[in-house]
Amino acid sequence: MTNIHDIARLSGYSVSTVSRxxxxxxxxxxxxxxxxxxxxRQLDYVPNRVARDLSNGRTxxxxxVMPYANHPYFAxxxxxxxxxxxxxxxKITLLPTNYDMTIERRYLDQLRSKAYDALIFTSRSSSLETLERYRKYGQIVCCEDPGTDxxxxxxxxDREASYVNALRWAQAHGYQKMGVVLSRNNVISASTRVTRSAYQQVYGKLASRDLFVGAVTxxxxxxxxxxxxxxxxxxDAIFTNGDDIxxxxxxxxxxxxxxxxxxIGQxxxxxxxxxxxxxxxHHLEALGRAAFKLATGQTTTHELIKSEFIRR
Amino acid sequence: MTNIHDIARLSGYSVSTVSRxxxxxxxxxxxxxxxxxxxxRQLDYVPNRVARDLSNGRTxxxxxVMPYANHPYFAxxxxxxxxxxxxxxxKITLLPTNYDMTIERRYLDQLRSKAYDALIFTSRSSSLETLERYRKYGQIVCCEDPGTDxxxxxxxxDREASYVNALRWAQAHGYQKMGVVLSRNNVISASTRVTRSAYQQVYGKLASRDLFVGAVTxxxxxxxxxxxxxxxxxxDAIFTNGDDIxxxxxxxxxxxxxxxxxxIGQxxxxxxxxxxxxxxxHHLEALGRAAFKLATGQTTTHELIKSEFIRR
DNA sequence: TTAGTTTATGAAACCGGTCCCAGGTCAAGC
DNA sequence: GCTTGACCTGGGACCGGTTTCATAAACTAA
Structure with a gap:
């Protein structure tokens, strides 16, 4: 494979000049x-991407990072x-975790090894503290409200606001007993936390008999x-964590x-x-675009995407 | 950032030993x-991925390569x-083309620059000859039957066989006039070619009034x-190029x-x-897995995935 | 005329690893 | 006692680029 030194030698000029x-x-x-x-052109030469990345210190x-790729939410x-x-x-590299913290850690270490300039967590199992600890190795973006501190x-x-809005709408239409479907009844899951909170605001405490947990498909x-x-x-009505559900x-x-x-779907x-x-x-494409801009430092540190309630 | 030389110096041993x-x-x-x-461990050291890739000559x-990511077929x-x-x-890097040949060419040049070990074309606009010309820079896999030569x-x-099978089934059930929906009426599109051929075998020549072209969503x-x-x-029945359509x-x-x-959907x-x-x-997940194995040389050069007709 | 700037060029250090090879020790086998 | 082979180690070339710096010519302004 021909390299920059070959070009330099054959042209009679220095490597620096060729690089320029x-x-x-x-x-x-x-x-x-x-x-x-x-x-x-004659030698069919293309500079080596990896060598440039090494020299430049960025890729x-x-x-x-996502659990899997074939779910419409992540897609x-x-x-x-x-x-x-x-x-x-x-370039974008897909990093599937299947919700395994060990695997998430592996990707964080790849950030440390300079394989990526930044990581976007579309979902996470690790704590926010863990993510922050790796922050010094590159930009890290998460796709949920991390809280003020x-x-x-x-x-x-604006998940919570949109949930409250949808639930109030249902309440105003006479639906007084709302069932809820969730994916995981996990404290770390922002969606779970937010759904419970929104329900609380509109209907009061969520009775466990009105809740079905473990729905993804x-x-x-x-x-x-x-x-x-x-x-x-x-x-008399059901709030679900996804349209397919x-x-x-x-x-x-x-x-x-x-x-x-x-x-009510999502x-x-x-x-x-x-x-x-x-x-x-939730305008997830816009969310993805915003996340990318954060990852490359084109935007400030927070970006709120407005969601839209579609009444049918 | 600490590197292998720092570790060598601090430990008192050589770089070779640290590398071992x-x-x-x-x-x-x-x-x-x-x-x-x-x-x-003490210095929080992780070897640099890019440097290793450069030295190893592979990433x-x-x-x-795909037109876009949010279509269920590609997803x-x-x-x-x-x-x-x-x-x-x-690792997998996504390379969107939006069906633009120029952009495909850019990705082929990235293969040439050793950014990837291999490329998988889930769809293509370039000719097979073009792809073959780049074959010497790395493995290239396409997701269609390239023909024997x-x-x-x-x-x-086994697209064609499965189409023929489905059409025969429809014919046997008394549907004599089958409408067809296609995405692009493009010679390069394998799906178009194959649909026409299967139709021909079962119903004879496809009249243009029975054909609707330009359907993706x-x-x-x-x-x-x-x-x-x-x-x-x-x-009296319609054969479409996708379930959502x-x-x-x-x-x-x-x-x-x-x-x-x-x-009849897909x-x-x-x-x-x-x-x-x-x-x-079409068992596209299996297709993807097979394509990957071809890309990394774990399998021979061709892999046929059996599709399945689901009657409803 | 002189000092200062812009343009042009190459040597060599650097990015951070892998790995070949030469050199050395030591125990088993004949 | 000598050969053989397994074990251990480090020097330094190599992967293929970028970039700093020193040097020098050409041009500009005072």
């Missing part, structure tokens, strides 16, 4: 520039990140539907000849449109 | 190994690739539905109080389940 030509710097005589460029690569954020990265000439960069939606939603259908007295609830009622309850996916229920669109 | 400790090689005295490890990174393939890559200790590595599904499918509903005499067709008929036609997404139409599952 490569990087389009000034202070190179026109004739020399032309000759060097000719030889590079123009941002790692994106949409990733899409936003990727398009912003493309526009900025950055935290120093991490963050891009997040459509099938989980279907099981949630079975659960709520079995309740007596029943809830809401569609599962809906479908259970439909297939068992029950009148489907009003559902993410404005096709499923909520097909099943005709309301949803909260 | 880092890489868990033998031929290091136990006491020295222990001391070096202690010092590395353990595979680039995945599923990517998911398969990412999980296989994770298992093999490789091509040398490219490829992972693909649900909305496009909705427009396709409007088109087919306006036809007189009408088609099929759902659009279905929804158009539903919203206009027409009896929805039988639809990818076995939630939408085909919700709308209750048949679909061809």
């Amino acid at each position: 030509v490569i990087n389009h710097q000034k202070y190179v005589a026109d004739e020399k520039r032309a000759k060097v460029e000719a030889i590079m 123009k690569t941002v790692g994106v 949409r954020i990733i899409d936003g990140i990727v398009s912003a990265a493309f526009a900025a000439g950055y 935290r120093t991490l960069a963050a891009a997040y939606t 459509y099938e989980d939603g279907y099981r949630a539907g079975a659960y709520f259908a079995s309740l007596n007295p029943s809830v 809401g569609a599962g609830v809906y479908q259970y009622y439909l297939e068992h000849d029950l009148t489907p309850l009003p559902i 993410e404005n996916l096709l499923s909520s449109r097909l099943c005709q229920f309301s949803t909260i669109d | 400790v880092i890489n868990h090689q033998k031929y290091v005295a136990d006491e020295k190994r222990a001391k070096v490890e202690a010092i590395m 353990k990174t595979v680039g995945v 599923r393939i990517i998911d398969g690739i990412v999980s296989a890559a994770f298992a093999a200790g490789y 091509r040398t490219l590595a490829a992972a693909y599904t 649900y909305e496009d499918g909705y427009r396709a539905g409007a088109y087919f509903a306006s036809l007189n005499p009408s088609v 099929g759902a659009g067709v279905y929804q158009y008929y539903l919203e206009h109080d027409l009896t929805p036609l039988p639809i 990818e076995n997404l939630l939408s085909s389940r919700l709308c209750q139409f048949s679909t061809i599952d």
Whole structure:
């Protein structure tokens, strides 16, 4: 493989001069520039990316930490990140964790080893303290509100406000007993915390019988539907943590000849449109773009994305 | 930032010895190994990834070329690739093209610059000849059948057979006039070519009035539905290039109080389940995993993934 | 005419690792 | 006693670039 020294030798000029030509710097005589460029073309030469990254001390690569890639929630954020990265000439590396803290730690160590300039956590299992401890090795962005006493960069939606807004809307429409579906009943999960808090504000304390935990997929939603259908007295509407899950609830009622309850979903996916229920669109692409800008220091340390309640 | 030389100096041993400790090689005295490890821990040292990659001449990174990330077709393939890559200790970089050949070329040049060990084309705009020309700079995998005279590595599904199978099934069920929805009427698009060929085998020549071109999203499918509903005499079933598009067709008929036609979709997404139409599952995760294995030379040069017809 | 600036160039240090090779010790086998 | 091979160690070339610095010519302004 031909390298910069070959070009230098064959052109008769120094490595420095060749480097200047490569990087389009000034202070190179026109004739020399032309000759060097000719030889590079002739030898089919392309500068080695890794060597440049080593010398520059940065890779123009941002790692994106997520549990898995095939979930619409993460896919949409990733899409936003990727398009912003493309526009900025950055590369995006996907870092799946399957919610395993050990694996998250591995990626933090890769940040330490300069494999990435920054990390974006679209979800996390590690504590915010842990993330902050790695902050000195590169920018770290999380996709949730880290609270006021935290120093991490963050891009997040106005989840709590949007939940309260949607729940108040339901309440105003006469739905007094709201069931809730959550993914994980985990303190670290921002979504869980925020849902509980919003519910509290509108309906008061969330009774555990009105709560179904462990829903990530459509099938989980279907099981949630079975659960709520079995309740007596029943809830009269259901707040879910995702449209596909809401569609599962809906479908259970439909297939068992029950009148489907009003559902509030999230993410404005096709499923909520097909099943005709309301949803909260968190504008995840915008969230991803904002997160990327934070990662590369193009923005300040916090970015709030407005979400949108879509009534159906 | 502390480097291997600092560790060598502080431990009193040579860089070679430290390197051996880092890489868990033998031929290091136990006491020295222990001391070096202690010092590395004490100084919070992690070897620089980029320097290692440069020295090793490979990055353990595979680039995945795709038009965009937020489409279920690509998202599923990517998911398969990412999980296989994770298992093999490789990193995946996403390379969006928006179907732009110029941008594809840029990624091929990044392969040339050793930024990636291999490239996977989940879709392409460049010709196979172009890809083959870059083959000498690293492994290149495409996700379609390249034909017998091509040398490219490829992972693909038995598209044509599965299409023929699905169409025959429809024919046997009495549907004699099949409408078709395609994304792009482009010679380079394998899916277009194969759909036409399968149609030909079962129904004979595809009349242009029975074809709707330009469908990628649900909305496009909705427009396709409007088109087919306006036809007189009408088609009696519709073959679509994706479940979400099929759902659009279905929804158009539903919203206009027409009896929805039988639809054949693709990818076995939630939408085909919700709308209750048949679909061809191409097992895209498996396709992605196979593509990754080809990219890292764990498999031979071709891999055929069996698809599955799901009758509803 | 002289001092100061801009332009042009190459040598060499540097980024932070890997690894080949030469040199040395030590115990087993003949 | 001598050869052989396994074990251990460090020097230094190498991967392929960027960048600082010293040097010098050409040009500008006073």
